[in-house]
Amino acid sequence: MNISFNTLLQKENFTKDDIVRLLKASGEQEKALFKRSHEVKLEHIGNKVYFRGLVEFSNICKKDCLYCGIRATNKEVNRYDIANDQILKAAKFAHEHKYGSIVLQAGERSDPAFVSRISQLLRDIKKISNNELGITISLGEQSAETYQKWFDAGAHRYLLRIESSNAELYNKIHPNNEEHSHATRLKCLQSLQDIGYQTGTGVMIGLPFQTYDDLANDLLFMKKFDIDMVGMGPFIEHDQTPLYQYKDQLMSLNERFRLTLRMIAVLRIMMKDINIAAATALQAIDPLGREKALKIGANIIMPNITPTQERANYLLYQNKPCIDEGADDCTNCMEARINMADGEIGYGQWGDSLHYKSRH
Numbered sequence: 001m002n003i004s005f006n007t008l009l010q011k012e013n014f015t016k017d018d019i020v021r022l023l024k025a026s027g028e029q030e031k032a033l034f035k036r037s038h039e040v041k042l043e044h045i046g047n048k049v050y051f052r053g054l055v056e057f058s059n060i061c062k063k064d065c066l067y068c069g070i071r072a073t074n075k076e077v078n079r080y081d082i083a084n085d086q087i088l089k090a091a092k093f094a095h096e097h098k099y100g101s102i103v104l105q106a107g108e109r110s111d112p113a114f115v116s117r118i119s120q121l122l123r124d125i126k127k128i129s130n131n132e133l134g135i136t137i138s139l140g141e142q143s144a145e146t147y148q149k150w151f152d153a154g155a156h157r158y159l160l161r162i163e164s165s166n167a168e169l170y171n172k173i174h175p176n177n178e179e180h181s182h183a184t185r186l187k188c189l190q191s192l193q194d195i196g197y198q199t200g201t202g203v204m205i206g207l208p209f210q211t212y213d214d215l216a217n218d219l220l221f222m223k224k225f226d227i228d229m230v231g232m233g234p235f236i237e238h239d240q241t242p243l244y245q246y247k248d249q250l251m252s253l254n255e256r257f258r259l260t261l262r263m264i265a266v267l268r269i270m271m272k273d274i275n276i277a278a279a280t281a282l283q284a285i286d287p288l289g290r291e292k293a294l295k296i297g298a299n300i301i302m303p304n305i306t307p308t309q310e311r312a313n314y315l316l317y318q319n320k321p322c323i324d325e326g327a328d329d330c331t332n333c334m335e336a337r338i339n340m341a342d343g344e345i346g347y348g349q350w351g352d353s354l355h356y357k358s359r360h
């Protein structure tokens with residue numbers, strides 16, 4: 001016989017079936033789930049929200065993921081690559097405005113010139129901020145040697161989304177070739193953890209062909225891998241991508257949104273002290289999407305500080321919000337929004353994953 005929903009919420013360890021049941025919650029049960037995840041968050045990590053100033057410095061990418069608007073073969077995209085001095089200017093802005101950390105993100109490249117450019121940039125950011133700015137990078141699959149170089153140059157967190165823990169599903173949303181291999185993705189994630197990065201991953205929620213079992217397995221994967229940080233958001237289709245042809249098979253945007261909130265809530269209960277980002281894609285569906293995520297379990301927010309003129313060209317998905325606001329507007333807006341979600345901004349702090357600290 002099924003235990004009651006409230007008893008289920010108090011369990012220490014969830015089975016796959018438990019998670020599926022939680023992910024399907026609606027109405028009063030969904031409310032109870034969100035209440036429980038909110039309590040767990042306050043008890044284990046408090047109400048602090050940490051900023052990661054996001055610099056999407058280039059949309060040049062060698063890969064061709066079937067869901068992504070900036071995939072290599074999309075000829076409609078205006079490609080850009082922001083000069084190093086502009087990136088440093090954005091880092092300076094983040095430092096002066098006490099953001100605590102930045103995230104450097106770009107399409108995937110691994111040519112030697114790119115690798116050494118990033119090493120130099122990392123050292124320069126550390127230098128201009130007196131070592132005070134924490135740096136997360138999200139630059140895709142690289143060799144262990146490259147990851148080590150960037151770690152030595154000053155990056156201490158790395159975000160590499162696995163998109164799905166199910167290799168079969170992964171193969172359906174990526175071209176079928178060596179360059180897009182699920183096994184390589186997992187190997188890279190392992191290298192990052194072995195090197196000593198605070199290691200982050202994430203998945204897309206509401207993909208075509210995806211089942212509740214897949215999503216439950218995604219959360220179990222994160223727990224088993226002992227991940228330190230997670231950024232997961234709803235899948236939003238882009239009309240210049242091959243996956244767009246399945247748009248009629250998707251759940252509604254609102255359902256994808258609610259399901260993402262439930263994924264965050266369940267993960268918070270399962271992994272009490274990790275960092276969880278309120279993904280920008282949530283705001284593309286609901287203007288208060290990120291605030292809702294903060295309330296039920298997320299504790300990281302990534303204000304976009306990419307120079308404004310390039311933001312509209314970094315569209316991994318459509319309807320992306322905040323592409324025309326300057327970084328200053330962005331900070332003011334964030335502060336008001338976070339206060340609204342009963343959060344308090346951890347200005348000038350790195351806000352490292354407590355889970356990482358307990359692992360070491």
Ligand code: SF4
Nearest residue numbers: 061063065068071107
């Ligand atoms: S998802 Fe990332 S790696 Fe894949 S095409 Fe887009 S930018 Fe490139």
